[in-house]
Amino acid sequence: MEPESGSLPLRPTSTRESLQRRVSRLVHAKRIPMRNRVGIISFTFDDVPRSACRVGRDLLEAHDCLGTYYVCGGLTDREGDGDEPFHSHADLRGLTRAGHELGCHGFAHLPYQQRGLAEVRADLDRNRAFFDELGGDVPPANFAYPYGQVSPALKALASERFVSARGVQAALNRGRADLALLRAVPLYSSELSERTVADVIERTERERGWLVFFTHSVVDAPGRCGCTPALFDFTVRSAARSGCRVLTVAHALGQVAFRPA
Numbered sequence: 001m002e003p004e005s006g007s008l009p010l011r012p013t014s015t016r017e018s019l020q021r022r023v024s025r026l027v028h029a030k031r032i033p034m035r036n037r038v039g040i041i042s043f044t045f046d047d048v049p050r051s052a053c054r055v056g057r058d059l060l061e062a063h064d065c066l067g068t069y070y071v072c073g074g075l076t077d078r079e080g081d082g083d084e085p086f087h088s089h090a091d092l093r094g095l096t097r098a099g100h101e102l103g104c105h106g107f108a109h110l111p112y113q114q115r116g117l118a119e120v121r122a123d124l125d126r127n128r129a130f131f132d133e134l135g136g137d138v139p140p141a142n143f144a145y146p147y148g149q150v151s152p153a154l155k156a157l158a159s160e161r162f163v164s165a166r167g168v169q170a171a172l173n174r175g176r177a178d179l180a181l182l183r184a185v186p187l188y189s190s191e192l193s194e195r196t197v198a199d200v201i202e203r204t205e206r207e208r209g210w211l212v213f214f215t216h217s218v219v220d221a222p223g224r225c226g227c228t229p230a231l232f233d234f235t236v237r238s239a240a241r242s243g244c245r246v247l248t249v250a251h252a253l254g255q256v257a258f259r260p261a
């Protein structure tokens with residue numbers, strides 16, 4: 001699995017960081033037996049470039065679906081490094097008004113494995129303050145590790161602060177989900193074909209799993225870490241027409257943790 005990068009520069013992953021990531025899959029787990037009656041598919045966006053909350057949002061809503069947007073307050077109203085700016089305050093308010101979920105991705109998009117825990121805590125506090133100022137009903141309950149970087153200590157911290165924390169291990173959640181390190185499949189045009197998307201959705205339905213997609217931009221030339229509108233539309237349409245339910249992470253957790261009536 002490649003490091004998550006978004007429209008931000010790629011960070012090389014050291015051997016030590018890779019080892020920490022592998023060890024992290026085993027420790028501080030918040031495992032729960034999955035009780036959902038049917039497969040679940042969630043669409044998530046990291047960093048939230050503008051196209052995610054415009055093109056991505058429009059395509060989700062065209063199929064009566066909602067998404068989860070993992071926001072760094074420090075990127076709000078900022079120009080991106082590439083052609084595309086990040087989201088605005090108005091974009092975020094529009095998402096919440098329409099029923100989409102805002103999650104936490106840290107404030108400054110820091111490589112947490114290379115920072116001390118005090119700095120990580122301060123960064124999470126700052127993002128919490130950002131959401132308080134944005135004015136929502138509740139602070140974000142769900143988190144995605146910036147760059148997918150996780151260590152045992154980070155996992156323990158994320159468990160304390162959030163209901164769930166999502167990584168970038170490209171696999172299906174099935175059987176018992178680790179809420180402190182949810183698996184997620186990159187919805188990147190550079191990595192997935194329509195055939196692969198159809199296969200993974202079919203498997204999610206058959207195995208009654210929880211498939212969490214993540215991506216960044218939704219544009220015609222998305223680079224390595226984004227998705228074209230055509231592939232995004234195909235994926236959302238396929239998910240909506242499958243026997244799976246398409247839910248935000250928050251709503252999915254309700255189905256996974258508590259058997260619905």
Ligand SMILES: [Zn+2]
Nearest residue numbers: 006046047147
């Ligand atoms: Zn990110």
